Amino acid sequence: MTDYKSVKITKGRGGWGGPLTVTPTEKKPYIYSVTGGGIHPVAARIAELTGGTPFDGFKSSVPFDQIAVAVIDCGGTARVGVYPMKKVLTVDVHATSPAGPLANFITEQLFVSGVSPNEIEAQ
Amino acid sequence: MTATGEGLTTVCYASEITGVGSLVTGFVDDHGILVFFNEQAPAELQDISVFHRPSIERHGPVPGDVVEIGATSFPILAVGDVVERNLIDLGHIDFKANGKVTADLPGDVCVPEHALPQPEVGDAFRITRGGDPRAAPPAAASSAATPSGGEGT
Numbered sequence: 001m002t003d004y005k006s007v008k009i010t011k012g013r014g015g016w017g018g019p020l021t022v023t024p025t026e027k028k029p030y031i032y033s034v035t036g037g038g039i040h041p042v043a044a045r046i047a048e049l050t051g052g053t054p055f056d057g058f059k060s061s062v063p064f065d066q067i068a069v070a071v072i073d074c075g076g077t078a079r080v081g082v083y084p085m086k087k088v089l090t091v092d093v094h095a096t097s098p099a100g101p102l103a104n105f106i107t108e109q110l111f112v113s114g115v116s117p118n119e120i121e122a123q
Numbered sequence: 124m125t126a127t128g129e130g131l132t133t134v135c136y137a138s139e140i141t142g143v144g145s146l147v148t149g150f151v152d153d154h155g156i157l158v159f160f161n162e163q164a165p166a167e168l169q170d171i172s173v174f175h176r177p178s179i180e181r182h183g184p185v186p187g188d189v190v191e192i193g194a195t196s197f198p199i200l201a202v203g204d205v206v207e208r209n210l211i212d213l214g215h216i217d218f219k220a221n222g223k224v225t226a227d228l229p230g231d232v233c234v235p236e237h238a239l240p241q242p243e244v245g246d247a248f249r250i251t252r253g254g255d256p257r258a259a260p261p262a263a264a265s266s267a268a269t270p271s272g273g274e275g276t
Binding site: 036058060061073074075077081082083086096099100101102 | 146149150160164165167168170171172203205206213217227228229230
C-alpha cells in the first residue's frame with residue numbers, strides 16, 4: 001500500500017486559479033502529464049512529493065476517474081478546458097486564463113496556471 | 124507536387140486527416156476554432172480535435188504561410204510563441220478565425236474570419252510557404268531549388 005501525501009499548488013507569475021490541493025489515492029494514483037516531450041518537471045515534482053504515479057498521456061491513456069491531477073502545457077484553447085470539463089484537477093504550466101469554447105468549465109477550484117516546480121508545496 | 128512555374132512552394136508540414144471529433148463542427152461554426160492533434164494524443168482529446176497522421180514535419184508556420192485543408196486554403200496572419208513546438212512535438216495546432224495580426228495566446232494561429240472549413244476524414248492538411256511571392260520573405264522560400272529531402276517520393 002502506498003502512503004500518499006498532499007501538495008498545495010498555487011498559481012505562478014501571471015497565472016490564474018487555484019490554489020489546488022492534490023492528494024492521490026489508491027483509486028486515483030496518476031499524475032497525468034499531457035505535455036510534449038515526456039513527463040513534465042511539474043508532474044515529476046508533484047509525483048515525487050505525493051507518491052503518485054507519473055504517467056505520460058501521449059504514450060497511452062488512463063480513465064479520467066483514475067487521474068489525481070492533469071499537468072498540461074496548453075497554449076490556451078484546447079487542453080485547458082478538456083480536463084476541467086471532466087472535473088479533473090488541472091495544472092497548466094503556461095500562464096493562461098479561462099478562454100476558448102470550454103472556458104465555462106474552467107474554475108478556480110479545478111484549475112491553476114503559470115505553475116513551475118516552485119509553486120508546488122508539500123503539505 | 125504542385126509547384127507552379129517559378130513560384131516554388133516549400134511544404135512546411137503535410138498530413139492526412141484521420142478523424143474528426145464530435146465537437147469539431149460546433150467549434151468551427153460557433154467559435155471559429157479548429158484544433159488538431161496527431162494520433163498519439165490521448166483519447167479524451169478526440170471529441171474536440173481533428174486527428175491526423177503527419178508525413179512531413181519540417182517547420183512550424185509563420186505569418187504569410189498558407190494552410191490547405193482539403194479543397195480550402197487560407198493564409199496565416201499571426202503565430203503564437205509555442206505553436207511550432209506544439210506542432211512538431213504533438214501534431215497540435217489551434218487555428219482561430221479571428222482576423223487578428225497578433226496572437227493573444229501562445230498557442231494561437233490566427234487566420235481570417237470565416238476562413239475555416241469543416242474538415243473531413245481523408246482530407247489533406249498542409250502548411251506551405253512561398254507559393255505566392257507576397258506571402259513570405261524570399262529568404263524563407265529557398266530559391267536555390269535544391270531540395271535535399273525526398274518529399275516527392
